[in-house]
Amino acid sequence: VPLFAAYLDMKITIKLKPMEERAVLWAEFHKWGAESMATMIEDFGGFYRKVGQIMGTAAQMMPPEYISCFSRTMDNNPPLHIVKVMKLVEASFDRNLGEMFSSFNALPTATASVAQVHFGALKDHREVAIKVQICKRDKMVQDVYNMLKTTYILKALHMDGGTDLPCIMRAYTQVLDDEFDFTIEANKLLRFEKLFEEIGLSDKVAVPRPIPGLISEKTLVMERMRGVKLIDLLNAERAPGELPACPPKVVERHLARGLWQGGKSEWEGFFNTLHKAWGYMTLVEGTFHTDPHPGNIL
Numbered sequence: 001v002p003l004f005a006a007y008l009d010m011k012i013t014i015k016l017k018p019m020e021e022r023a024v025l026w027a028e029f030h031k032w033g034a035e036s037m038a039t040m041i042e043d044f045g046g047f048y049r050k051v052g053q054i055m056g057t058a059a060q061m062m063p064p065e066y067i068s069c070f071s072r073t074m075d076n077n078p079p080l081h082i083v084k085v086m087k088l089v090e091a092s093f094d095r096n097l098g099e100m101f102s103s104f105n106a107l108p109t110a111t112a113s114v115a116q117v118h119f120g121a122l123k124d125h126r127e128v129a130i131k132v133q134i135c136k137r138d139k140m141v142q143d144v145y146n147m148l149k150t151t152y153i154l155k156a157l158h159m160d161g162g163t164d165l166p167c168i169m170r171a172y173t174q175v176l177d178d179e180f181d182f183t184i185e186a187n188k189l190l191r192f193e194k195l196f197e198e199i200g201l202s203d204k205v206a207v208p209r210p211i212p213g214l215i216s217e218k219t220l221v222m223e224r225m226r227g228v229k230l231i232d233l234l235n236a237e238r239a240p241g242e243l244p245a246c247p248p249k250v251v252e253r254h255l256a257r258g259l260w261q262g263g264k265s266e267w268e269g270f271f272n273t274l275h276k277a278w279g280y281m282t283l284v285e286g287t288f289h290t291d292p293h294p295g296n297i298l
Contacts, residue, residue: 003033003037004157004159006029006033007029007033007159008157010026010029014026026063027063027064027065030063030064030065030066031065031069033065033066034063034065034066034068034069034070035069037052037066037069038052038069038070042078044143045077045078045113045135045139047113047140047143047144047147048143048147049077049112049113050112050113050114051147052070061162061163077111077112077113077116078111079108079111079116079134080111080116080132080134082106082107085108085116085118085132085134086104088132088133088134088218088219089130089132089219091218092216092217092218092219093214093216093219099123100122100123100214100221101120101121101122101123101128101130102120102121102122102123102125103120103121104118104120104130105118105119105120106118109129110295111134112295113135113140114133114134114135114140114179114180115131115132115133115134115135116131116132116134117129117130117131117132118130118132119224122211126211126223127223127224128211128214128221128222128223128224129208129221129222129223129224129225130219130220130221131182131219131220131221131222132218132219133180133182133218133219137177137180140176140179140180141176144169144172144173144176145173147169148166148169148170148173151165151166151168151169152166175290180217180218181217182215182216182217182218182220183215183216183217185220186210186215186220188287189207189208189209189210190209190210191285191287192207192281192289193207193209195281195285196277199276199280201276201277203253204253204254204273205273205277206225208222208223208224208225209223210222211223225298226298227298228247228298229294229295229297229298230294230297230298231293231294231295231297233247234294243265243267246265246266246267246270250270251266251269251270253269254269254270254272254273255269274297278292
């Protein structure tokens with residue numbers, strides 16, 4: 001509420017300022033607003049962290065100051081203590097950790113709104129990623145419905161950027177339960193792998209395979225995929241408003257006839273693959289990845 005009030009006041013008071021000063025004043029105000037909201041999100045946790053993830057990728061509707069601030073909420077939220085994580089994993093499979101893994105990294109590689117991920121190795125030394133549910137479902141549900149109420153306020157105050165936020169939030173309430181059942185995620189991973197083979201993308205898009213016997217509602221063990229996060233690549237050594245250089249191996253892997261050959265962008269082949277994958281998932285398969293921010297792509 002204080003943030004909404006401050007923006008409403010700013011919309012009025014900035015009209016009293018010279019036109020040439022307004023852009024700078026708005027930039028400074030957006031920076032304050034983004035940092036204030038980021039602090040609130042960190043304090044509240046739960047679904048509010050997912051809101052931060054959405055804001056960190058919505059360049060079409062958010063000021064640059066918000067994009068910069070919220071990009072750090074992709075996968076570096078406050079982690080759950082390792083002792084609690086280990087207990088959750090053991091409870092998921094009713095087995096001691098030493099019976100399942102030869103190693104288990106105490107430091108999470110990523111912590112998001114619902115789960116955090118640790119790397120480890122099975123008893124046969126295969127490298128794996130262990131995804132553990134750390135958010136309580138009841139808290140997330142309450143957060144979603146609180147946020148739904150907030151979207152009605154944003155819409156009434158014309159602070160929704162022209163987007164039908166209530167419709168988006170209502171749709172999210174219909175799929176929320178699936179986020180808390182990792183067996184559904186495991187089945188979809190297997191389906192996506194088969195789909196990409198069927199459409200000829202298996203040499204360009206890899207999906208981590210779930211480990212049989214280590215799949216439960218609250219813990220999912222998958223083969224470890226090595227690579228560089230797209231968000232790290234995009235944020236490294238880039239000029240404002242420009243893409244950084246695309247790694248040569250990525251250019252070579254995703255180069256397609258009729259696409260980049262020194263023309264528009266060396267990223268064109270990669271994004272063509274990305275769009276084809278999501279196009280088939282969304283328009284043909286009807287089951288698709290709903291959290292495609294750059295922190296989730298290697």
